[in-house]
Amino acid sequence: MGEDLKIMKKLFVMSFTVFFSLFLAAPTFASEKPQKLEDLSNRGEIIYQDDEITVRDLGDDPVISNIITEDPNSVIAEENAGIKPQVVGPGGRAVLTAGDYGRTIYWTVRPNTLWPYHFEGKVKLRYHSGFKRDQVVGGMGGLGLSVSGAVHMNKNNGGYASLSGTAYSLDFSKYKVLPGAGTSF
Template identity: 90%
Template sequence: MGEDLKIMKKLFLMAFTVFLSLFLAAPTFASEKPQSLDDLSNLGEIVYQDDEIIVRDLGDDPVISNIITEDPNSVIAEENAGIKPQVVGPGGKAVVTAGDKGRTIYWTVRPNTYWPYHFEGKVKLRYHSGFKRDAIVGGMGGIGLSVSGLVHMKKNNGGYASLSGTAYSLDFSKYRVLPGAGTAF
């Protein structure tokens, strides 16, 4: 019986520690919610950086996805039920918009799946000068959530950015980004 009591104490202590850390962290995150595209530019984890670009993963926060989607300059490629151009599976939604005077490309995808998924994609940057650059993007999404990110260009002379990629769900389905998810910058 003494051994069972020790195990119960350890479990309780671990559970209490996790709860306490979530309780203390939640108010901090709640007070720092972004309100606009400009607020997103320094959020998220840097997943790639060089002399020309910075790629950030913004995760699957619905607030961030809504800010990107509701921007008046957003380009939304959305599949309607029954129409499946170049898409495997029941479809989904991809949004691309330019912010920060055309220096930052924000993107968000939401495949129409009832399973967690992993998104792998590219933001293709095609500058007016003829220079081409592809930024690898991606992330993990929960059930019913969008995955978002950004590509910040340190130099910009204008051009066009498009998003392509595929989400792979746990039920082994594939969801491709529809053509047309792109914007001028």
């Protein structure tokens, strides 16, 4: 009985959060739509900032997700229907690309679910100098939409960035980012 109450409470809180963020929150972006990757550099809400890095939540706008995905330098890790993947887990898409001369890492994920979901992930930055940094990223995704964000580095000496994480949908399913979503910067 107590376990069922905990599950119901989690479901209610998650549902309320998703619906509140999707229907009651004010739009994050101005009415003008971005056209290319460089237009995204100052968009979205800053969710973390320090002397080295600025992290932005770009929301679940399909236009922004398409700009990131369609960039010629994007690396896409995708599980296709009908093909047995080399990784365990349900399908989905994760895209990572470097922009602004390698100073900004843009990411977008779309799990293979029509349910609203919450994504929790990390962008792992591995610099050529040997310095390492893991930056927490995430966001809420609506019915069949992608969620996107950006990690901007104030200094860039080059390196490699990868994306990992899991999306948790309202039907209690988990969708892990497939290995291979990484790019040089």
